[in-house]
Amino acid sequence: MKTFTDLTEKQLSRTERYSGPLYQVYSDDVLLPNGHTSVREVIEHVDGVAVLPLDENNNVLTVTQYRYVFGKPLLEIPAGKLDPGEDPYTGGLRELREETGAVPGVYESLGRIIPAPGCYSEILHLYLARDLKMETQDLDPDEFLNVERIPFDEMVRRCMEGEVEDAKTVAAVLKAKILLGL
């Protein structure tokens, strides 16, 4: 089995390939540990936040929205991009409130995940929200999603059996199951 003492790849140059409203795409020439050069394609995307909201009856507040890339609606936990300069803690509370109307009395970190470490720069911060007070939902005029309450056990089953496919939802639900002993 090979082992390497230095895995570092050094940037030699960067070329912007696309700049859009959601992300920028670059291709970089890099120097590999063996002295060869290669190309790394990089998608620079802002970080995001996702919140697992659990009500007093151990239901999860889920959000179903159409995911255009996959041509179907997906069931997920509330989530979104951080606003410029916004910290993840505050961003999670904002997204939870906007998408579901829920305001938690108990709110704690479930850590952070990197969805696609190979080429996509987003880091997703996960939170668990409990002791929910329901206030008003605040969707953008062009935002379409349906909120549903699903028993936590049923969410675990759907994650385990692959019915829930969204990675952040799987990670947050299974982390919460182990953390809370549910």
Next chain:
Amino acid sequence: MKTFTDLTEKQLSRTERYSGPLYQVYSDDVLLPNGHTSVREVIEHVDGVAVLPLDENNNVLTVTQYRYVFGKPLLEIPAGKLDPGEDPYTGGLRELREETGAVPGVYESLGRIIPAPGCYSEILHLYLARDLKMETQDLDPDEFLNVERIPFDEMVRRCMEGEVEDAKTVAAVLKAKILLGL
């Protein structure tokens, strides 16, 4: 709380923004459920596969490689892109063998996850591999990674406490914990 009976977004047109070795980027004009139009940025990326290899002493074979986008090495389970026309089952066995040298006697699906449903088309198929026979690793000349055996309990702890950040690794480890009752 608003509810919507039809969440579908219809493609009106597609413009290619970038085509690279790993993915293509498109921006599509779409028709929203309320009749407005909007733009969806789409990254078309081939699907991938990730395998959680568990040895007879309940150690996970992990792979640490430099993740250029994040400027640091990340600890992950073996994974990779599917070759053209390759089915996920076979691709997982191939990636596992190439990256770690392991060939499993027991190999089962852990479902599939969508890493970033908002804009990135990759679907990741997850497998659990046990009863491992060690054969020879087969890395590309320009592939640099270190394989390590880490106790399963320690991997669960690292996933729970956020030391393991890679989403597919978190999902696979926690699914295996619940599935196997470890």
